Amino acid sequence: MTSAKDDRDDKVEWVAYSSAGYGSAEDDLWDDVVPIESKEKEIDWYDDNILDDDTVVQWDAPPCPAPLGIAHLVRIGCCDHCLHRLAGVKTESTGFDGGSQLRKTALENNSDLITDQKKAECPTCENLLEDVGNVSKIILDACDGLDFSTVQIGVHIPKDLMEEEDRIRSKYGAPGSLPLKSTFVDETQQIIREGNEKINFVKEKPDLMVLIDTLTLRVDVDVRPVFFYGRYTKTTREIPQTRWPCRSCRGRSGGCEACNSTGLQYIDSVQDLIGRPFVDAMQASDTAFHGMGREDIDVRCLGSGRPFVLEVKSPVTRKPDLAAMESEIETQSKGQISVNSLRSSDRKEVARIKQTRSEKTYTIRFKVEETADEDHVRSSIMALTSEVIEQQTPTRVSHRRADKIRKRKITAIQNLLIEGDEIELSLRCEAGTYIKELVHSDDGRTKPSVSSVLGTACEVLWLDVEDVHSD
Ligand SMILES: [Zn+2]
Numbered sequence: 001m002t003s004a005k006d007d008r009d010d011k012v013e014w015v016a017y018s019s020a021g022y023g024s025a026e027d028d029l030w031d032d033v034v035p036i037e038s039k040e041k042e043i044d045w046y047d048d049n050i051l052d053d054d055t056v057v058q059w060d061a062p063p064c065p066a067p068l069g070i071a072h073l074v075r076i077g078c079c080d081h082c083l084h085r086l087a088g089v090k091t092e093s094t095g096f097d098g099g100s101q102l103r104k105t106a107l108e109n110n111s112d113l114i115t116d117q118k119k120a121e122c123p124t125c126e127n128l129l130e131d132v133g134n135v136s137k138i139i140l141d142a143c144d145g146l147d148f149s150t151v152q153i154g155v156h157i158p159k160d161l162m163e164e165e166d167r168i169r170s171k172y173g174a175p176g177s178l179p180l181k182s183t184f185v186d187e188t189q190q191i192i193r194e195g196n197e198k199i200n201f202v203k204e205k206p207d208l209m210v211l212i213d214t215l216t217l218r219v220d221v222d223v224r225p226v227f228f229y230g231r232y233t234k235t236t237r238e239i240p241q242t243r244w245p246c247r248s249c250r251g252r253s254g255g256c257e258a259c260n261s262t263g264l265q266y267i268d269s270v271q272d273l274i275g276r277p278f279v280d281a282m283q284a285s286d287t288a289f290h291g292m293g294r295e296d297i298d299v300r301c302l303g304s305g306r307p308f309v310l311e312v313k314s315p316v317t318r319k320p321d322l323a324a325m326e327s328e329i330e331t332q333s334k335g336q337i338s339v340n341s342l343r344s345s346d347r348k349e350v351a352r353i354k355q356t357r358s359e360k361t362y363t364i365r366f367k368v369e370e371t372a373d374e375d376h377v378r379s380s381i382m383a384l385t386s387e388v389i390e391q392q393t394p395t396r397v398s399h400r401r402a403d404k405i406r407k408r409k410i411t412a413i414q415n416l417l418i419e420g421d422e423i424e425l426s427l428r429c430e431a432g433t434y435i436k437e438l439v440h441s442d443d444g445r446t447k448p449s450v451s452s453v454l455g456t457a458c459e460v461l462w463l464d465v466e467d468v469h470s471d
C-alpha cells in the first residue's frame with residue numbers, strides 16, 4: 001500500500017527536479033543514468049580520409065582521428081578535454097593534458113589554422129568538463145557524515161547541448177569516442193574515488209542516489225531507504241497495526257484538540273513501536289510499514305507472529321544492531337509488541353509480503369443468545385470443517401473494499417470449548433477470511449456461519465491470531 005505511494009512520491013520528486021529549468025515533466029530521470037563501465041571501449045581507427053561537404057567549414061573536414069578532423073575540432077573551439085575524447089588518438093596523458101598535446105600538434109601541422117581564442121564556450125561541452133572538480137567536491141561534501149557504501153550517479157545535461165554535442169561528435173568525432181555524458185560521469189567518479197576510495201559506484205540499488213543538474217550545478221543526494229524483515233507479535237487489544245490519523249483533523253496541519261496535536265487517533269501503533277527505535281538508532285526521517293495482512297486493533301497477534309517489512313527512510317546510518325533493536329522494541333512497547341527473526345531485506349520483499357496469501361489460525365470466543373444441547377452445538381460447529389463459505393464484503397469495511405462475494409475455505413476447527421453461553425474455538429482458514437463475520441454472520445452476509453448453523457445470534461467477545469502460516 002504505502003510502497004506504491006512511496007514509489008509515486010519518489011517519481012514525482014525526481015520529475016519535479018528534472019523539469020526545473022528544462023526538459024518536460026514526462027522525462028524519466030532514470031533514463032539519464034549512465035552506465036559506469038564505458039571507459040575502455042575499443043576505438044575504431046579510420047584509415048581513409050572521408051570527405052565531407054559541410055559548408056560551415058573552410059575545408060573538408062574528415063572525422064577524427066584524421067589530423068584534419070582534429071584540426072577542425074580545434075578550429076571550432078573545442079576545449080582540450082573534448083579534443084582528447086573526440087580525437088581517438090592515444091596520448092601520453094588523458095583529459096585536458098592529452099587534449100593540449102593534440103592541440104599543439106594540430107597547430108604545428110596546420111600553419112593556417114586559426115582558432116578563435118576569444119570563444120568563451122566549448123561547443124561540445126559548454127565548458128562543463130571544467131566543472132568536474134567542483135561537482136565532485138559538492139558531492140563529497142553532501143555525502144559527508146552519511147553511512148553508505150554504494151552510489152549511483154545520474155546526470156542531467158540540457159537537451160540542446162546534448163543534441164549539439166551529438167551532432168558534432170557523430171560527424172567529426174572518432175568512431176567510438178565517448179559521449180559527453182559518460183565522460184562527465186566517468187571523470188566525476190574518478191575524482192570522487194580519489195577523495196574517498198571506499199565509495200563503490202553501482203548501476204542499481206545504490207545506498208545513495210546522486211543527481212547532478214549540470215545547468216545549475218545543483219547536486220541532490222537521495223539517501224535510499226533501508227529495509228528490514230521480521231515478525232511481530234502483539235499482546236494488546238488497543239494498538240492498530242499502522243498509524244491511524246485522527247478522525248477529527250485527519251492528521252492535517254499539526255493535529256487538533258481532539259488528538260492532543262498528535263494528528264493520531266491512537267498514539268501508538270505497531271508501526272511506530274517497531275519503527276521508532278530504528279528511526280532513533282539510524283537517525284532516519286520516518287518509516288513505512290508493510291505487513292503480511294493486518295489484524296484489527298482489538299485482535300491480538302500471537303504465535304510466531306506476523307511477517308512484515310519495515311522501510312526506514314533517509315537514514316544517516318544503515319546497519320543497526322538488530323538484537324538491540326529487538327530488545328529496544330520490547331522495552332519501549334512495555335512488552336506489548338515483540339519482534340523476532342529480524343534481518344535485512346529489500347523493496348522486492350515488500351511485494352512478496354504484500355502478495356503472500358497465507359493460511360492463518362485464529363482463536364475466537366463468543367456468546368450465544370440461546371444455548372442448546374452441547375452435542376448438537378458441537379456437531380453443528382464441527383460440520384463447518386472443510387466447508388467453503390461465501391462472504392459478502394462486511395459492512396464494517398464496505399467503505400474501503402469493493403462489495404463482492406468471496407469464497408473462503410475453513411481448513412480446520414479444533415479446541416472447541418463450550419462454557420454455558422460462551423463458546424471458544426480455534427480455526428484454521430484461508431487467507432482473507434473474515435473471522436468475526438464467520439461467527440456472527442454479519443446479518444446473513446456470510447453463508448454459512450456459526451450463527452446460522454446454531455440458529456442463534458452470536459456476539460464476538462474476542463479474537464486472537466494464533467499463527468500466520470508462512471515463511
Ligand atoms: Zn569541451
Ligand SMILES: [Zn+2]
Binds near residue numbers: 248255
Ligand atoms: Zn486531530
